[in-house]
Amino acid sequence: MIDLYAxxxxxxxxxxxxxxxxxxxxxxxxxxxxxxxxxxxxxGPGLIIILPIIQSMVRVDLRxxxxxxxxQDVISRDNVSVKVNAVVYFRVIDAQKCVIQVEDFMxxxxxxxxxxxRSVLGQHELDEMLAERERLNEDxxxxxxxxxxxxxxxVSNVELKHVDLDESxxxxxxxxxxxxxxxxxxxxxxxGELQAATQLLAAGEILAKEPQSMQLRYLSGxxxxxxxxxxxxxxxxxxxxMQLFARKPDTTS
Numbered sequence: 001m002i003d004l005y006a007x008x009x010x011x012x013x014x015x016x017x018x019x020x021x022x023x024x025x026x027x028x029x030x031x032x033x034x035x036x037x038x039x040x041x042x043x044g045p046g047l048i049i050i051l052p053i054i055q056s057m058v059r060v061d062l063r064x065x066x067x068x069x070x071x072q073d074v075i076s077r078d079n080v081s082v083k084v085n086a087v088v089y090f091r092v093i094d095a096q097k098c099v100i101q102v103e104d105f106m107x108x109x110x111x112x113x114x115x116x117x118r119s120v121l122g123q124h125e126l127d128e129m130l131a132e133r134e135r136l137n138e139d140x141x142x143x144x145x146x147x148x149x150x151x152x153x154x155v156s157n158v159e160l161k162h163v164d165l166d167e168s169x170x171x172x173x174x175x176x177x178x179x180x181x182x183x184x185x186x187x188x189x190x191x192g193e194l195q196a197a198t199q200l201l202a203a204g205e206i207l208a209k210e211p212q213s214m215q216l217r218y219l220s221g222x223x224x225x226x227x228x229x230x231x232x233x234x235x236x237x238x239x240x241x242m243q244l245f246a247r248k249p250d251t252t253s
Contacts, residue, residue, distance in 0.1 A: 017052045020050075020052055021049050021050050021051060021052055022047065022048075022049060022050075023047070023048050023049075023050055023057060024046070024047055024048075025043070025044035025045045025046060025048060025059070026045055027045045028045075028061060028062050028063045029044055029045055029059055029060065029061055029062065030042050030043070030044045030045070030059075030060050030062060030095040031043045031044045031048060031050075031057040031058070031059055031060070031095075032057065032058045032060060032095050032096055032098075032099045032100075033048075033050065033055055033056070033057050034055065034056050034057070034058075035051075035054060035055050036054060039096065039100060040055070042095050042096055043057075058099050060092055060095040060098055060099060061092070062091060062092050062093075062095070063091060064089055064090070064091040064156065065089070065090055065091060065106075066087060066088075066089055067087065067088045067089075067090065067106075067109065067110055067113065068085070068087055069085055069086040069087065069088060069110070069113045069114055069117060070085060070114065071083050071084070071085040071162075071164075072084050072085065072114055072117050072118050073118075074117070074118050074121045074122055075122060076121065076122065076124060076125055076126045076129065077122065077123060077124055077125050078125045078126055080125075080126045080165075081166070082121075082126065082129065082163055082164060082165055083162075083163075083164040084117065084121060084129070084160060084162065084163050084164075085160075085161050085162055086113070086117055086140070086158060086159060086160045086161055087158070087159050087161055088109070088113050088144065088155060088157075088158050089155070089156050089157040089158070089159075090109060090144075090148070090153055090154060090155040090156060091153070091154055091156065092105070092152055092153055092154075093152055093153070093154045094152025095152065096152065097150065097151055097152030098151060098152040098153065101150055101151050101152065102151045105151055105153060108151065109144075109148060109151075109153060109155075112144065112147060112148065113144060113158075116140055116143050116144050116147070117140060119143075120136065120139050120140050120143060121136065124136065126165075129160075129163050130163060133160050136160060137157075137158050137159055137160060140158045141155055141156075141157060141158040144158065
């Protein structure tokens with residue numbers, strides 16, 4: 001009877017070990033297999049067999065991960081303090097390196113993203129942070145991807161989410177923008193005055209060459225005034241008549 005119980009126990013133990021040796025990996029998963037503590041191979045996807053006690057496996061997900069980088073205090077190159085946060089998209093492309101080269105690749109990538117964010121943005125001025133986000137995103141992505149390559153991680157994209165300023169800095173930027181708008185308005189007004197003066201000078205030179213054209217201009221002005229139904233009409237006095245009256249009579253005869 002005792003032998004029967006022992007036989008059943010051994011059989012159950014062997015079945016449990018056999019069941020534990022079968023692993024199923026999904027299409028996006030890989031298994032890093034170690035034999036007696038040493039790396040053996042990367043397996044998957046599908047059904048794989050792991051020898052109990054002798055072999056062990058670490059499951060790795062190859063899908064793209066989204067990491068939210070916490071808000072960071074950054075001092076720009078022009079000594080402006082801003083708060084910046086971002087999001088990082090990355091995935092594991094080498095399961096062996098991901099398991100062997102770094103203890104916790106998620107934590108390592110998060111800390112590296114925070115320090116890289118402060119380092120890259122600190123080299124630029126505030127205007128560049130606000131106006132050239134795409135270029136800054138690319139710079140951060142390239143630097144992160146270069147450093148995480150040794151861990152078997154590919155950083156595909158980095159996006160700056162918010163660049164928050166102090167209230168005093170927001171007011172200063174608003175004043176600067178208002179001053180810039182006033183400057184542009186004055187420049188446009190001055191250019192318009194210059195063009196108008198140039199055209200008036202050219203018109204005066206043309207009228208001075210032909211005195212009859214001045215009379216035609218008078219008549220055209222009268223027509224415009226009469227068409228507006230004004231109660232008062234001003235008739236221009238020809239300059240030639242004034243010159244005629246100004247002449248002294250000839251007394252020699």
